Amino acid sequence: MKSITILGSTGSIGQNTLRIAHKFPERFRIEALVADTSIDLLAKQIQAFLPGLAVVRDEAHARALREKLPAGCDTEIRFGEAGRIQAATLAGVDTVVAAMVGAAGLPAVMAAIEAGKTIALANKETLVMAGSHVMRAAQERQVSIFPIDSEHSAIFQCLQGNRHSDLDRILLTCSGGPFRTLAASEFAAITPERALCHPNWSMGKKITIDSATLMNKGLELIEAHHLFGVPAERIEVVVHPESIVHSMVAYRDGSVMAQMGVADMKTAIAYSLSYPERLDIGQPIPNFSSIGSLHFEAPDLERFPCLRLAFEAARIGETMPAVMNAANEVAVYAFLERRIGFLDIADRIGRVMADHRVLSHSTLDDVFEADRWARQRTREIL
Template sequence: MKRIALLGSTGSIGTNTLEVVEEHPQEFSVVAMAAGTNVDLLAKQVVKFRPELVSVGSEQAAFALKERLGSQVKPEIVYGMDGLEQVARYEEANFVMTAVVGSVGVAPTLAAIEAGKTIGLANKETLVCAGPVVMKKAKEKGVQLIPVDSEHAAVFQCLQGERRQDVERVLLTASGGSFRHLSREELGHVTVEQALAHPNWSMGAKITIDSATMMNKGFEVIEAHWLFDLPYEKIECVLHYESIIHSMVEYKDRAVMAQLGTPDMKVPIQYAMSYPGRMSLPTEPLDLVKVGTLHFAAMDFDRYPLLKLAYECGNAGGTYTAVLNAANEVAVDLFLKGSIGFLDIETIVSKTCEAHQGIQDPSLEEIFAADKWARSQALVFV
């Protein structure tokens, strides 16, 4: 049985993970979980899944959780970053699902690697911020990172049984997000509510905004670079409006392997949890006759400048990708709060990266310092 430590249990990936656990109680159990401040939902999850260890974002949230649980169940409750890392390395767990959002995922993922856990990686910022450190440590510890993002899960599956040296290029598909048919001029007037209305996927607020700016795809390019040990010139993006083909791998002989399926995150989540096997999943099967036609379009860097910036930061290396992520987190948060316009996200992120003087081959401490600097610097450009 897979004994799971779940980081980010109340988010979109976390709740879908728990649905998979509930569907296969003979295969999976949740022994530890962590969430932020959504104590009401977390309390319900704790009562249902009975983890032995639970972490929340703050001491105040820990007290609130204890009150809500009362005498129903009495797990050990911890909080803060220390609590998150305790869940990640919990001795009874043999699989860690990292489903938190943002650079907060770096430290607990490293903690899980140090503890020798198999990791389902749904926190792309871990590799965006600290790819060289994380992958080096995973190699040292012999730890496998199984990608959960639908695009990387697709590439991972398309690479099974193939030689890495035979890969010509990887094609990551992108829906184009909420505003894929709007002009640059029209983007200047969009609202938060409009931005959160993704046409295909049900995701958290931050990731949905990143999808609309194409920053999410930029992060996926950087993540693919580290996950699959590929140079950036071999990682391409293509617009695919239906989100049926989740990504493709082209080989030297021009054969192209594609992974297809309905846009349901439980598919890559369950695959990561059950790998190397597969299990039944009660979701709607793909009906290509019903779909009829699949549409593709070239990626336009002028339309999506943050995607271009992600390639530039990735090629620059060092601390640039950590700064890219931190500035974006600040800008997206400001947009969601109504403090800036949609296009201001691009301006703030771009100017912050331009102001940065990168450090090559950084230590983890230098990466965290660059992250902290970028968060402060981004506010200068508001």
């Protein structure tokens, strides 16, 4: 039996993790649930799984959550960063599922690593912001990090049984998002509602907008660089609209290994929790005869400048990825609030990156300061 903390239990990753835990109650025990403000859903999760601890954004939401729980519920309610760190470091927890959106998940992940917990990682911003620090801490503590992103899980699976020294490059696949074939002249008129309609995946609002701008693939590029120890210039983004091939690994003898499956996050989540075993989670195998053809193409960096900015941030390194990530978060939420247009997202990110003075040999405190500065600078120019 594995005891699990879920950072981000009310998001799509968290809910799918709970579905797997419900299907295999003899294997997984939910010890702590961490959410932000979705207290109605969190209250239902608490009553279903009876965790010892639940954490929300602030004291007001903690009071509201207590009022929704029945008398006699023994779940301890905490809030804020201190509560998230407590949930990530509980003595009885084996695995921490890191599924919080954005930079807020980094401190809890670092605390979990320091406490020796296995990490099932869906929060890509953790490695984008502070990948070298996170991976160094994991190596020092001999902590395993299993990727939950479908692309990184695919890469991880394609690397199994092969020597890292034989790897030539990573082929990171990308659906292309909802605007893959849309004329550039129409981008200025894109609304939040239109951008939230992803053709293949059901995700939270922030990551769905990132998929529409292709920034999500840029974040995944930086994440893969740190997670697998591969230089960014040896990671190639390939647009694959069917989302059947989740990513590929090419070896120096010309062999290419691909991991394929239907577009459903439960496969990657289950593998991260049960590795090296594969659980029977009832997933169908793709009907290849019905699919007929699989298509691949290069991304258009002119129409999708966010991906170009991510390549630039990866090349520069140090504090620049943290700045890019922070600027993107602020700009995406401004777009969702209709304060800026779709094209303004990349514009604001580029302006903040141009203003940033990169810190060499940066510490983790430098990363947090770069994140804080970038958020403030983005708000100033919005």
